[in-house]
Amino acid sequence: MSLVECRHFSGDTSIYRFAKAERYNHSRPFLRKVYTILTVQVLLTTITAGIFLYFEAIRAYVHESPSLLLISALGSLGTIIALTIYRHQHPLNLYLLFGFTFLEAITVGIAVTFYDVAVVLQAFILTTAVFLGLTAFTLQSKRDFSKFGAGLFAGLWILIIAGFLRFFFYSETFELAMAAGGALLFCGFIIYDTHLLMHKLSPEEHILAAINLYLDMINLFLHLLRLLEALNKK
Structure with a gap:
């Protein structure tokens, strides 16, 4: 199981169905807000990971x-629970969002210290x-990707169970497959969550949407790290 392999919000979301006119009126400001938050989260995580990676001490x-x-993981879990409860209370939600992002950035920073710099850079560029690419594809697509949610969450549970099993039945082939x-x-989750923020979520749920996409990116990055490392060992 990866360090932040969880779906904190997707199963605890109030789904709002809008008429086409309402979706159109809210789409641009909502998207701008979501991707601004996401950009700040990614920048903070990248800077933190870079510090952990390049300073030998x-x-x-x-x-x-x-x-x-363990401390960063438990702190992140506690913060996300609080953020779930208070995500509509400004400015408390922003403080909690920053705290959560910082703790996740530390978790990622710890993870990258166990890999070569070249592998980390490759995983970052690929992610x-x-x-x-997936965001551009989903934003212009007219397909309904919400129907894939059940399959994605089933796949997530399989991945989590397999993550526990690898502690008892470890092999390089199993690691590569995982x-x-x-x-x-998580490529699928990026498409799914991008579709949700376009067609299902209320404009008030910008923090929820940003965190879902942020976790998708982080988990994709961590799995690509493991994949590249496993391929290098072959």
């Missing part, structure tokens, strides 16, 4: 302090290219 400290990962399957799964 920080890398050494992280490797000598395994409890740091960015895939996310932009990494590839996870990357494909």
Whole structure:
């Protein structure tokens, strides 16, 4: 199971169905707000991961302090629960959003210290290219991708269970299959969540939409890291 492999909001969302005119009126401001938040989240995560990756003293400290990962993961979980409850209360929701993003950035920063810089850069470039490509495809597509939600969540549960099993039945082939399957799964979630923010979510749910896409990107990045690392070992 990846470090942030979870769907905090997707199963706890009030779905709003708008008429076409209402969707059109809200679409541009809503999209601008969502992708502005997402851009800030990605920038903060990238900067934090870069600091963890390039400073040897920080890398050494992280490797000598395994409890740091547990603290950041539990803190992230607590923050996301609070954000679920208070996501409509401004400015508290923004403070919680920053806290959650910072803790997730630390988690990602810890993860990248266990990989070569070249592999991390490759995964980052691939993640960015895939996310932009899938986003552009979904925004212009007229297909209804919401019907794939059940299959995606079933795939997520399979991935989580497989993540626990790998601690008992580890093999390089199994690791490669999990990494590839996870990357494909979160490509599907990027399409699914982009479709939701276009057609299903209320304009008040900009934080929800941004976090879903942010988690999709992070999980795609982490699985691509594992995939590239596994391929390099072959």
